[in-house]
Amino acid sequence: MRTAATLLALLLALPAAGASPAAKPASRTACDLVxxxxxALPMDAAFAVRGETAVxxxxxxxxxxxxxxxxxxxYLPKERIVRAGGVLLPGFVNTHTHAAMNLLRGxxxxxxxxxxLTKFIFxxxxxxxxxxxxxxxxxxxCLEMIRGGTTTFADMYYYESDVAASVDKAGLRAVLGETWIxxxxxxxxxxxxxxxxxxxxLEKWKGHPRVTAAIAPHAPYTCSRETLQAARALADEYGAPLLTHVSETQDEQKQILEKYGKSPTAWLDEIGFLGPRLSVAHGVWLTPEDLKLLAERKVSLSHNPESNMKLGSGIAPIAAARKAGVVVGLGTDGSAGSNxxxxxxxxxxxxxxxxxxxxLDPTxxxxxxxxxxxxxxxxxxxGLDRLVGSxxxxxxxDLIVVELENSHSQPVFDLPSTVVYASRAGDVSLTVVDGKILWDxxxxxxxxxxxxxxxxxxxxxxxxxxxxxSGKKK
Ligand SMILES: [Zn+2]
Known part of the structure; x- marks a missing residue:
């Protein structure tokens, strides 16, 4: 069926008037999308800042x-999309959330x-x-993430096989951790x-191109040694990622110190829980020794600044963590009140x-x-950088376009700063995952x-x- 849209797409796929006629259409390689x-900010190793760019x-x-x-x-694409006033980026990776908690937003x-947690959420x-x-x-x-340019997220919740079904349908990419508590x-x-x-x-979603099944013991203060060791053993058996919360509050730090005589990170190391494929969220109260340990054990950290601020948890030592060699991603945490x-x-x-x-330093x-x-x-x-992230x-x-033709972004002197400090989720005008357009x-x-x-x-x-x-009327 040749609709007006496909006619337009065909027209757009032709070289612009005045462009070099050197390439004959027949010599072009067929592709799905340009x-x-x-x-563009491709986020390659050189941190290229590009002008007009095509993918x-x-x-x-x-x-x-x-x-x-x-x-x-x-290239001869089936579909060609032009966002002349926007900047092309890899999609955002949200390294820590509890997606289903969107139903408990605020x-x-x-x-x-x-x-x-104890009076309301649980x-x-x-x-x-x-x-x-x-x-x-x-x-x-998924709707919120697709519209806001997030293409991959890490989740910790219950009934993750149902989360996976929802993610699969939505077309996003995710690491989904079944929570143990x-x-x-x-x-x-x-x-x-x-x-x-x-x-x-783990068995059901093995080999899925966008869904990675994972195990998510909740935290050192809600999980025993036995639970944590069982989670690590199952993760090792399947080569699956592990997700957890660590050193989120000063209370937790004190509790674990009193119980085990060590910091949560040192205790997790003692019981053999730290190791590859583990990502810990928050890390607000990590000590310099903890950071060293995380780097040595190749454990990554998810920084959730808004949640840490809103719950009054504190300020995570992110610059120090990066300096110590810990890989740090960003997260939002769940929407139920922590963001x-x-x-x-x-x-x-x-x-x-x-x-x-x-x-007290802007650098x-x-x-x-x-x-x-x-x-x-x-x-x-x-553990997805060989697939996505640039x-x-x-x-x-997995890519997005953030529009710049608006009153809160113009004029643009420094493209990375404009995107970080001026752009808003509503500026995202295109979200593509695995080559499929999810948001146009x-x-x-x-x-x-x-x-x-x-x-x-x-x-x-x-x-x-x-x-x-239950008498907990709000
Ligand atoms: Zn969390």
Whole structure:
């Protein structure tokens, strides 16, 4: 069927008037998609800042990144997308969230972590979290992430096989950690059930091109030595990633010190939990010795500046962690009250300003460093840097365009700083994952937006009712 849109695409695929006629269409290599943007930050090792750039994509893979004339001369795409006023980037990698908690967005605010968790989050979860809840919440989170330019995320929650189904449908890439915790939780009556559920999850999603099944013991203060060691053993058996929370609050630091006589990191090392494929979130109270240990054991760190600020947890030693050789990615954490959104442009902005105010010095964490943390270093932190995190031939085509033609971005003197400190999630006008367009600036192509929002509102009613019934009326 030849619609107006396909006619337009055909016209756009032809070389612009006045362009070099040297390349005959027949000599061009067929490809699926060419994306053209007015500028590009490919996040390669040299940190190139490019002007007008095109990317050619076939079979979900990046074939070439280059000048528009060169790409047009070499490739014949089925579809050609032009974003003349935007900057092309690899998609953002959110290294720590709890996607389904989008259904509890802002349910409890302005409280310390332990109170927030034990009085509101754990009870609300116990009464409401089911496979249906998780699917509706993850759909909502995927919608938010796709519109905001996040193409990969790391998740810690329950019923991760249902999270995976939602992610698969939405078209995103994710590392999904089934949460283990030492009290009965949704789908996890005890450690035995956690092991069985997780083994089935690992088996089911083995080999999926975009979904990596992982294991996520909650934290050293909610998981025993036995639980943590069992999680490490299962992760090693499957070569699966491990995700956890470490040194989030000063309380946790004290609790673990009293219980085990060491910092959480030193204790995790003593029981053999630290090692490759592990990413720890927060790390607010990590000591210099802890940082050394994480670097030696090749453990990555997810920095969640907004959550650490909002819960009053403290300021993570990020510049020191990077200096010690720890790979640091950025995360948003969940939306239930610790952030309350999944906006990675905000995460970069906050991470930068927090580091500067903590040091009383504006030089730590520059805009290029923050962009690295949100893209290639995040991919490294999750063990996905060979696949994604930069725009380079051979990598999977996960890319976004951030529009610059607006009153809060112009004029642009320094492109990385504009993106980090001025751009907003609403400026993202294109999101592509694995070569597939998920968001074209007008419509999310893989999700029914109205349906997802309606389901979220319906769940709000159910959650409120369940809390009223248990006498925890908000
Ligand atoms: Zn978390």
């Amino acid at each position: 994306v053209v943007a007015g500028a 050619a994509i076939r079979g979900g893979k990046i074939l070439a990144v280059g000048d528009v004339s060169a790409i047009d001369a070499a 349910i409890s605010n302005d409280q310390p972590l332990m109170e927030w 009870p609300a979860e116990a009464k409401n979290v089911s496979p249906a809840f998780v699917r509706a919440g993850t759909d909502l989170a 030492d009290f009965p939780a949704p789908g996890h009556a005890n450690l035995e059930e956690s092991k069985n559920v997780t083994r089935a999850f 309350n959104d999944l906006d990675m442009l905000d995460a970069m902005d906050f991470a930068g300003k927090l580091a500067k105010v903590a040091a 730590p964490l520059t805009a290029p460093e923050l962009l690295r943390m949100a893209t290639i270093d995040g991919a490294k932190a999750l 725009l380079e031939p051979g990598k999977r085509a 600036g007008k419509r999310v192509r893989t999700l029914d937006e109205a349906k997802v929002l309606a389901a979220a509102k319906e769940w709000r009613g159910k959650v409120l009712k369940s809390l009223e019934e």
